[in-house]
Amino acid sequence: MNGYLNESNFMMVEEGFTTRDLLENLLVELCQASDQQAFFVADLGDIVKKHLRFLKALPRVKPYFPVKCNCSEGVIRLLAELEAGFACTNKAEIARVQSIGVPGDKIFYSSPCKQVAHIKYAASHGVRLLNFDNEVELSKVARSHPGAGLLLGVTADSIPSAHPSATFGTTLKSCRLLLEAAKEQAVEVVGVSFHLGSHGLEPQAFAQSVAAAQLAFEMGTELGYQMHLLDIGGGVPGTEDTRARFEEIAAAINSALDLYFPDGCGVEIIATPGRYYVTSAFTFAASITAREEVPAEQPGSDARRPLCITSAMASTVPSAASCSTAPAPDLGCTSCFISPLQRPSPEHPSHSSSLRGPPGREEDRIADGLELPELQVGEWLIFEDMGAYTIAASSSLGGCPQPHITYAMSRVAW
Ligand SMILES: Cc1ncc(COP(=O)(O)O)c(C=O)c1O
DSSP states (O other): OGGGGGOTTEEEEOTTOOHHHHHHHHHHHHHHTTOOOOEEEEEHHHHHHHHHHHHHHOTTEEEEEEGGGOOOHHHHHHHHHTTOEEEESSHHHHHHHHHTTOOGGGEEEOOSSOOHHHHHHHHHTTOOEEEEOSHHHHHHHHHHOTTOEEEEEBOOTTOTTSOTTOOSOBOHHHHHHHHHHHHHTTOEEEEEEOOOOSSSOOHHHHHHHHHHHHHHHHHHHHTTOOOOEEEOOOOOOSSSOSSSOHHHHHHHHHHHHHHHSOTTSSOEEEEOOOHHHHGGGEEEEEEEEEEEEEOTTSTTSOTTOOSOEEEEEETTOOOGGGSTTSOOOOOSTTTOOEEESSOOOSSSOEEEEEEEOSTTOTTOEEEEEEEEEOOOTTOEEEEOSOOSSOSOSSSEETTEEOOEEEEEEETTTO
16 A cells, blocks of 8 residues: 555545545646646545445455456555455456456456457466356357356346346356356356346345356256356445445345355355445546537527526546446436536526537537536536546547546545
């Protein structure tokens, strides 16, 4: 951890000094320097607290953080210090976590679709744990990584709230065929994996998936496999404003584990929670770079409002499109708090407003119908709960530089 102290983008703050305070101080400095570059402030103490809360609520489950959710160096280094594992979806993510010293046995190559070259890379870099949910993936691994230990991805397909795209996991019906195919190709299957998706998770869905996983374990045992690892995926919420609280979901997971994989049964449990760890730790600030007023009577505008509609372009607001396989960040009004530093008041009434990302990126519709005071070019907007699926892996977003991240941690969390 001491490595952080030498970093120019790390600040130790006193307890009680909030991310918001830090952000406002940074804004004052930026305004003095006339700098309009968007930036993040990350409270690493928040991630430490989340980790401790996770270990307390789910004492049998080891977290493997999905790097695609937030690949920022501060987050990866912190979670490595906290001895978490990492779930990587490609070679670049494996290389990133290994560059900070994470050993191969703490890495799970968890993409359902893998490039052969990336599988070979995993093989030559000591990453043994991979997953598969169809014959094509199985054959690729059999040919390119004979020493792999595979998790069979399953879906409890009778559950309506399970992942709707069926991207993750095979049905129980196909499990036996896949396990037999793995046997024929002399591939070691070490366990089962599932991921329920990331939105509106019902605690009960876990119980049904854990039950399905247990059936898959039984099939594996019948075929002579010594299965000893269960991955229960991610999908636990990162903020408190969701239908089911984290502790409620954890209680459902614990009872399902106790029922189907009781303590002492020889099965190790892992999970890949992404948004849970990082959502609330990151706050984003972006300035208005352009604005356009649309008369209220224009088609498509809200006729009930005699106000003009302000369309503003915020510089480099992180985009869902920059992480193509990840769930979209919740930039809508439900879980992301967008606040102008200046709040609406009688002198500054609100207007129905739309926000757009950098020009030329059609997909960057950040929000529509927001009630904001009339904002001017150069004013700043603050986006809370921005830690999940917002940091692009590539070096630039539509020609804009990656937003700078200032990390902070309180002495107490340290
Ligand atoms: C297979 C898998 N596991 C875990 C996660 C993490 O999900 P969350 O960030 O909702 O915890 C994802 C996200 O897309 C995923 O695809």
